Amino acid sequence: MSEMFSKKNLKLLTNPLGDDNPITVQVLGVCSALAVTVKLEPAIVMGLSVTIVTAFANVIISALRNTIPSRIRIIVQLVVIAALVILVDQILKAYAYDVSKQLSVFVGLIITNCILMGRLEAFALGNKPWPSFLDGIGNGAGYGMILIIIAALREITGSGTLTLPGLGELRIIPLSFYDMGYANNGLMILPPMALITVGLIIWFQRSRSKHLQESN
Amino acid sequence: MKHNNTYIFLYASVMVVLVAALLSVASESLKETQQNNVKIEKIQNILSSVNIESTKENAQELFDKYIPAQNRIVVGVDGQVKNGIEAFGIDIKKEQAKSADSRNLPVYICQLENGDKKVILPLLGKGLWGPIWGYMSLNTDNSTVYGVTFDHKGETPGLGADINKDWFMEPFKGKTIFEGDNFVSITVHKGGKGSAERAGDLNHGVDAISGGTITSKGLEAMLKSSISDYVNYLKTNKQ
16 A cells, blocks of 8 residues: 555656646646636536546556557557547536536547647556556646636636536626626636636746746 | 567457447447437427426426427428427428428427417527527517527637527517518617617617627527528417
């Protein structure tokens, strides 16, 4: 047990949350981060879906890593990812229909999310299943965390609400503010502001961690 | 590791067959739940056009109560009722693609608790990014709007997507789609709040969504084209 959660293994979980974040440091998976962050609920579901798919794709590829012919390894990875994504999509359609409508095509587009292929190529092909699983969870969580931060910022400023799974739409900015002349910032719900929000988060993170700054 | 071609070929084949089998099993076993979700959503849309709130659980029950099966009829563009076709299962998109004379047009007649009858017509059109659809219910004069419900696949959030919000749908109530015997539909007026009033079109006009002009105009076109198929039916069956 202690070996399963050794320092080295725990780092696989925590690094992607900070200094090795897939979105803000590696700048992968940005397109879906822009698309599903208008409201909080789809962002949470998207984060969870990507985490599940990354973790299990990592485990499967890692378990098969000594049998996969290197010449067709990318195709094998794609098939595994595609199969998992279709499963997630089908399950969402059956048991979380409203959310799956909001995520629409973006669940399917997890297949092309660079984070997944990146982790499979860079980690799962060369490591044992358990570390690969942790790496997948870590990277999915790192991705989901940024999505949730962006979505919360955009929903509060753009709509004045927060939508949580199971709780529905919660009003954050009281209606009395609107009577006093407060208005939602409509720009925040358009894609460009998602990009700018990602930029701000990257700026914030780099200004705090000196070693992430490139010297030039 | 070096693998020969036979190994690669077998590896790929076995993998693909396994994955295909897995996905087929998943798809088949979840199909019923998924189709039920779609059906319930449609029922909820129809009910909300006559201002009946429903939940996923009681939607079917309310639907059978207010719009029993014999009140789900199919008419032709000529206004004649067509027998032997199930209205609920009709795919509006396929019907719109047919030539006008052969279209099967579903009509739902809702009997409210106070005895009032409302005619519900399905709508389908194009917004800015994709399809928009909805239902409109009319009073027995077959001209005054009793209620509407709109929805969309992926209009711009906060702008065109607001066609499914109450503040946009509410003003449709009480508007009329006929001027005398002429079908005029409902016009969506651009120019912010109160633009329908400024245009002097209080009987047949509502305000468009600022910043959502193309969706609003698409919705106007949807009303016009979808309802125009029903004009003969509405004229001959009004009370």
